Amino acid sequence: MAEVLANGVRLHVQRLAPRGGASPDAPVVVMVHGMVMDNMSSFYFALGTCLADAGCDVICYDLRGHGRSERTPEGYQLADSLADLAGLLDALGVDRPVHVVGNSYGATMALAFGLGSTERVASLTLIEPPFLIDGLGEEMARSLSQILVAMADDEVQEWLDNGAGRVAGRATRAARRLLEETSIATDMLATPPFSPAALSALPVPVLAVYGENSDIIGQATGLASLVPDCTLIVLEHHTHMVLREATAYLRELLRWWLLDRDAPAPTYVRATTRRFETPQWVTDMVPPPDLNRTRRGELAEGSRR
Amino acid sequence: MSGEGGTQRSAIEASVLGEVAEDLRDVIGEEYALDMEISMETTFSHDLELESIEFVALADRLRERYGEAVDFVGFLATMDVDQVINMRVGEVVEFIVDSLPAPATAGSA
Numbered sequence: 001m002a003e004v005l006a007n008g009v010r011l012h013v014q015r016l017a018p019r020g021g022a023s024p025d026a027p028v029v030v031m032v033h034g035m036v037m038d039n040m041s042s043f044y045f046a047l048g049t050c051l052a053d054a055g056c057d058v059i060c061y062d063l064r065g066h067g068r069s070e071r072t073p074e075g076y077q078l079a080d081s082l083a084d085l086a087g088l089l090d091a092l093g094v095d096r097p098v099h100v101v102g103n104s105y106g107a108t109m110a111l112a113f114g115l116g117s118t119e120r121v122a123s124l125t126l127i128e129p130p131f132l133i134d135g136l137g138e139e140m141a142r143s144l145s146q147i148l149v150a151m152a153d154d155e156v157q158e159w160l161d162n163g164a165g166r167v168a169g170r171a172t173r174a175a176r177r178l179l180e181e182t183s184i185a186t187d188m189l190a191t192p193p194f195s196p197a198a199l200s201a202l203p204v205p206v207l208a209v210y211g212e213n214s215d216i217i218g219q220a221t222g223l224a225s226l227v228p229d230c231t232l233i234v235l236e237h238h239t240h241m242v243l244r245e246a247t248a249y250l251r252e253l254l255r256w257w258l259l260d261r262d263a264p265a266p267t268y269v270r271a272t273t274r275r276f277e278t279p280q281w282v283t284d285m286v287p288p289p290d291l292n293r294t295r296r297g298e299l300a301e302g303s304r305r
Numbered sequence: 306m307s308g309e310g311g312t313q314r315s316a317i318e319a320s321v322l323g324e325v326a327e328d329l330r331d332v333i334g335e336e337y338a339l340d341m342e343i344s345m346e347t348t349f350s351h352d353l354e355l356e357s358i359e360f361v362a363l364a365d366r367l368r369e370r371y372g373e374a375v376d377f378v379g380f381l382a383t384m385d386v387d388q389v390i391n392m393r394v395g396e397v398v399e400f401i402v403d404s405l406p407a408p409a410t411a412g413s414a
Contacts, residue, residue: 002365014361019376041357045386053382067358166354247385 004061007087009075012068013061014044015092016052027099027122027258028057032085034104035188037175039067043103046247047254054255059098061088063106065178076187081109082116089120097122099258103243104128108191114206115198125207125257126223127250128240130216132193133226199226206230207257209250211238231257235268314402318345321398321405328366329394332359345395357386367401375404 002013029051031043040048040060052058062069064084065076089098099122102110107129114121164172179185206227210220212234224232233253238245252266326343333353341353349355355363368377380400381389 014365016378019373019379039358041361041386044361045357045381045384045389049378049381052378062358068362167350167356170356244386 004088004091006085006091007080007083009064009072009084009087010070011061011064011084011088012040013059013088013092014040014048016044016048016058016060018053018055022052022055022057026055026057028059028094028096029099029101029258030059030061030085030089032061032100032102032106032109033063033066034106035063035066036178036184037171038104038106039063041067042243043101046243047101047251050251051254051258054259056258059088059092059094065182065184066174071178071182073181074183074187076182076184078109078112078187078191080187082113085109085113086117086120099123099125101125101254102127102129104240105130105188111194111206114204115194115202118203121204123205123207123257125209125254127209127243128211128214128216129208129219129223131219132191133199133219133222134193134195196226199223200228202227202229204229207233207253209233209235209242209253211240211242211245212236213238214240214242216240231265233265233268237270313408317402317405317408318398321401322394324370325363325367325394325398325401328363328370329353329355332362332366343394345393345398347394349392349394350390355390357390360389367397371401371405374406375401 002015004011004013031040031048033040033042040062044060048058048060063081065071097120100110100113102108102125104127107126108131110124111126111129111131114124206223206229208220208223208227208230210217210233217234220232220234224230235242235246235249243250246268249266249268256263256266322343322345329343330338333355338353341347343353347353349360364377364381367375384392
């Protein structure tokens with residue numbers, strides 16, 4: 001397993017390259033996953049292998065506390081995450097500006113990294129970043145509170161004890177341990193808002209991708225209006241889970257963004273064949289009212305429609 | 306010739322299957338995996354309940370084991386996470402065997 005010591009933390013890293021190795025001027029792409037219920041595998045399989053095969057030098061890593069990286073009791077504030085990322089690049093000897101690609105809170109991190117370490121950044125790709133602009137609402141606190149409530153629920157514990165399959169059970173237990181045994185919740189709630197002045201002065205090109213039906217779509221136009229070089233893509237019919245739902249299009253989009261930006265951007269045509277089957281309550285991070293009778297509950301719900 | 310080649314390929318497949326199974330058991334690291342029979346037909350998701358992050362760890366070990374000869378990145382690049390995790394172990398074994406240089410055989414055409 002590839003381990004790197006960065007900022008004093010043991011991080012699990014996977015570096016992917018095309019056959020024969022990446023060329024010296026290939027884009028270096030750093031992929032940053034979301035918080036709590038995520039790890040590097042989402043980016044690795046959705047975009048990492050595809051971009052590496054297309055010629056990029058791809059770096060995927062597990063954030064501290066996630067996947068196979070060290071779970072420290074503290075150090076989950078935005079400033080810590082940024083120090084981990086900078087430390088990772090130092091440890092890997094990356095001395096060229098990198099293309100940071102982030103999903104959800106990983107995108108919030110990417111944006112902050114672009115603002116704070118501008119000289120290290122060639123471009124930013126922000127997939128559904130939840131963030132506050134100074135003076136606006138309480139999005140992040142609300143959605144994080146929902147996660148905390150869901151994870152603390154006694155019914156979730158009962159489900160874990162009695163019925164969860166290995167994969168969902170392990171993921172949920174890991175998320176609960178992370179929430180219960182570290183400072184991640186309070187640290188995330190303390191994420192400072194971004195200043196409009198700083199965003200207006202951001203010199204790097206930004207690709208921002210949102211799902212039309214996402215809870216945070218309201219932030220998209222704010223971001224696009226402030227950041228001088230911002231390409232905003234809003235995908236019809238999609239939710240916050242754009243990375244998983246629209247993988248084929250995102251592959252095309254990222255290949256264009258990283259390797260062929262002079263060409264026109266690929267337009268999105270909704271794939272109609274694939275059914276997205278993750279149960280809605282997992283997506284919403286809210287357990288169904290009666291876990292033991294979920295199946296009958298779903299059937300009853302279906303018959304009411 | 307095909308008979309001998311077929312037998313040879315079966316032997317290579319069996320050997321690679323053993324190596325992949327060993328890496329799988331190490332990655333899973335739990336009791337149930339030590340007792341389970343892992344065959345060409347075993348599926349990662351349904352039979353082994355493998356998490357996708359565990360598949361990443363498996364790919365890492367296989368890349369280390371087989372080196373430049375086996376282009377796992379190219380192989381995985383054609384699939385999304387659901388396709389990867391729903392594969393049979395045999396599909397990975399076959400890809401490895403197809404990628405490895407053919408051993409020299411006396412009298413082959």
